[in-house]
Amino acid sequence: MTVMDMPQLDTTFSALSDGTRRAIVARLADGEAPLSELAEPFDMSLTAVSKHLRVLSDAGLVEIEKRGRTRHCRLRGAPIKEAVDWLSKYEGFWIDRFDALARHLAKEDKD
Amino acid sequence: MTVMDMPQLDTTFSALSDGTRRAIVARLADGEAPLSELAEPFDMSLTAVSKHLRVLSDAGLVEIEKRGRTRHCRLRGAPIKEAVDWLSKYEGFWIDRFDALARHLAKEDKD
DNA sequence: CCTTTACTCAACCTGATGGTTGACTATAAT
């Protein structure tokens, strides 16, 4: 299973690469909210925020439930966990090239 | 400090939203490599891979060192760590709405 | 019933992304 075969990560990282969407995620961590409330802090049209929510929803990061005339949104952790799992394999890297060599040799040792 | 004020996360997540670039990151975890070696597994021009490396470099995820006529690339963990730090705050979320309510009340309790 | 609220949808614009090719530069090898 190569990295290329994880298209879910494409959409997750892509969704989180926008500050507006990260702000929405952060807001939803405090509890679910309807779209209009989520849109309120932002200096953009409701349509624009609705599009952002759509992106988050398509990525599986947010669940949107139709309730009367409002749409209530809440956070889903699963894709985020998947992203953390992938990232965690690489967060320990630092610049020193000799260290990189050491890691390389250590890995060959295990093979 | 709001989420919007972290433009580094924009470039980090954006850089990682492409499968080719994630594959490069994964490859570099095994040790540094020149561009031509990095490009070899991919069915695209060297120019295209060079552009991907440029994106990773601009995001601070990869360091490129000019050495003779080759460019040697190695991974940098710092931006990845920052991404993990941000994500970790949200990976625990699941779907149950009552749980979201509980978290919300717990947070109000602390305020 | 009529109006307001909370959206959605379609069309449009602009700029960024991901890829190509062809020409070029610089280092290394013969």
Next chain:
DNA sequence: ATTATAGTCAACCATCAGGTTGAGTAAAGG
């Protein structure tokens, strides 16, 4: 000196992303 290697650069193209506006729909409230 010539050639091959490693990579950059500029131009181009198609598609996508983030925003807008204007019109339309569906539920709630007077």
